[in-house]
Amino acid sequence: xxxxxxxxxxxxxxxxxxxxxxxxxxxxxxxxxxxxxxxxxxxxxxxxxxxxxxxxxxxxxxxx
Amino acid sequence: xxxxxxxxxxxxxxxxxxxxxxxxxxxxxxxxxxxxxxxxxxxxxxxxxxxxxxxxxxxxxxxxxxxxxxxxxxxxxxxxxxxxxxxxxxxxxxxxxxxxxxxxxxxxxxxxxxxxxxxxxxxxxxxxxxxxxxxxxxxxxxxxxxxxxxxxxxxxxxxxxxxxxxxxxxxxxxxxxxxxxxxxxxxxxxxxxxxxxxxxxxxxxxxxxxxxxxxxxxxxxxxxxxxxxxxxxxxxxxxxxxxxxxxxxxxxxxxxxxxxxxxxxxxxxxxxxxxxxxxxxxxxxxxxxxxxxxxxxxxxxxxxxxxxxxxxxxxxxxxxxxxxxxxxxxxxxxxxxxxxxxxxxxxxxxxxxxxxx
Numbered sequence: 001x002x003x004x005x006x007x008x009x010x011x012x013x014x015x016x017x018x019x020x021x022x023x024x025x026x027x028x029x030x031x032x033x034x035x036x037x038x039x040x041x042x043x044x045x046x047x048x049x050x051x052x053x054x055x056x057x058x059x060x061x062x063x064x
Numbered sequence: 065x066x067x068x069x070x071x072x073x074x075x076x077x078x079x080x081x082x083x084x085x086x087x088x089x090x091x092x093x094x095x096x097x098x099x100x101x102x103x104x105x106x107x108x109x110x111x112x113x114x115x116x117x118x119x120x121x122x123x124x125x126x127x128x129x130x131x132x133x134x135x136x137x138x139x140x141x142x143x144x145x146x147x148x149x150x151x152x153x154x155x156x157x158x159x160x161x162x163x164x165x166x167x168x169x170x171x172x173x174x175x176x177x178x179x180x181x182x183x184x185x186x187x188x189x190x191x192x193x194x195x196x197x198x199x200x201x202x203x204x205x206x207x208x209x210x211x212x213x214x215x216x217x218x219x220x221x222x223x224x225x226x227x228x229x230x231x232x233x234x235x236x237x238x239x240x241x242x243x244x245x246x247x248x249x250x251x252x253x254x255x256x257x258x259x260x261x262x263x264x265x266x267x268x269x270x271x272x273x274x275x276x277x278x279x280x281x282x283x284x285x286x287x288x289x290x291x292x293x294x295x296x297x298x299x300x301x302x303x304x305x306x307x308x309x310x311x312x313x314x315x316x317x318x319x320x321x322x323x324x325x326x327x328x329x330x331x332x333x334x335x336x337x338x339x340x341x342x343x344x345x346x347x348x349x350x351x352x353x354x355x356x357x358x359x360x361x362x363x364x365x366x367x368x369x370x371x372x373x374x375x376x377x378x379x380x381x382x383x384x385x386x387x388x389x390x391x392x393x394x395x396x397x398x399x400x401x402x403x404x405x406x407x408x409x410x411x412x413x414x415x416x417x418x419x420x421x
Contacts, residue, residue, distance in 0.1 A: 002186050002197050009204065031220055034069060041071035048211035053221075060220075 016051030120165035136271035195247035202239035315348035332408035334368035335384035
């Protein structure tokens with residue numbers, strides 16, 4: 001059971017990391033237009049959040 | 065405040081806050097290891113890796129307790145407001161310390177075998193309490209909170225969802241207590257650590273209950289100012305000008321309305337909603353800084369004559385019509401839309417009741 005949870009979390013976060021990089025560098029302003037001139041440190045700071053919230057962000061981008 | 069997004073909007077206060085946090089954590093870890101070496105000499109000597117694991121773990125728990133009591137303390141005494149101002153940095157720092165504790169534990173207890181170290185540590189023997197897994201789940205929650213602590217995520221998720229996610233801290237706290245209770249404390253012969261954990265939990269719980277009860281009492285038992293039954297009264301007498309200190313506010317409650325904060329700035333009065341547009345902070349517990357109403361929670365600012373944040377920021381709060389008759393302050397209960405200009409009302413601070421102007 002614990003092993004199953006660990007593997008699910010690991011796969012989830014791995015997918016999230018793959019999503020996070022194009023999100024923070026290309027798709028960020030689709031979610032919030034005010035990020036158009038966001039700084040590089042800010043974009044890097046958003047990577048963990050994007051990796052965790054990737055399903056929600058994907059839906060937001062799709063609906064945009 | 066919402067402008068072109070930056071990683072951190074640094075100011076002197078945040079720099080000092082973070083410096084004190086970093087020095088405190090470093091000092092604590094160093095002292096913990098030093099005391100461990102001094103008070104546990106051979107043959108009871110505790111190895112350095114284990115000392116470091118415990119040092120980061122204890123430091124993280126202490127930080128977590130401080131973070132959890134800052135909120136209620138700030139409702140009790142304004143002295144705690146500076147701690148609340150940059151609490152998110154303290155929260156992220158706490159997560160880093162907790163993460164280091166986890167990495168050290170994984171490396172030391174699971175890193176020298178052939179099995180995946182994460183599974184080696186988390187997979188508890190049958191019949192035992194999986195305290196390591198409790199810690200793992202708590203760390204996941206703290207990671208999610210740290211990753212979404214920036215205002216960008218607050219704007220993206222919306223107030224309700226962001227707050228709901230961050231309220232998971234209480235579940236994480238319970239998991240941390242269970243992690244310690246069924247973990248380190250099982251092999252600890254001394255009662256002091258257990259008593260300290262109990263004291264910490266009791267402090268967190270009692271402060272939350274106490275301040276929660278105070279807020280309920282304020283809203284329901286303080287006889288909110290009544291509107292006249294025929295509702296023709298446009299103005300409600302809310303307080304005396306003498307109750308409002310310079311650069312501070314008086315918070316009043318009118319029946320059926322949000323609380324209203326009446327600020328005094330250069331002997332002029334303005335009335336705005338007491339609720340900050342950022343995260344609902346109590347503006348009336350803040351003060352006027354550089355001519356702006358400043359929220360005590362995160363420093364969001366609003367011009368008192370319009371409720372609008374100074375450019376280039378875009379936040380707005382509702383304003384109210386206000387007037388002064390003698391020494392009495394009157395407010396029209398219906399709020400204006402956020403950002404509406406209402407000219408501040410001057411008054412003579414030396415005028416006594418009954419004097420003619």
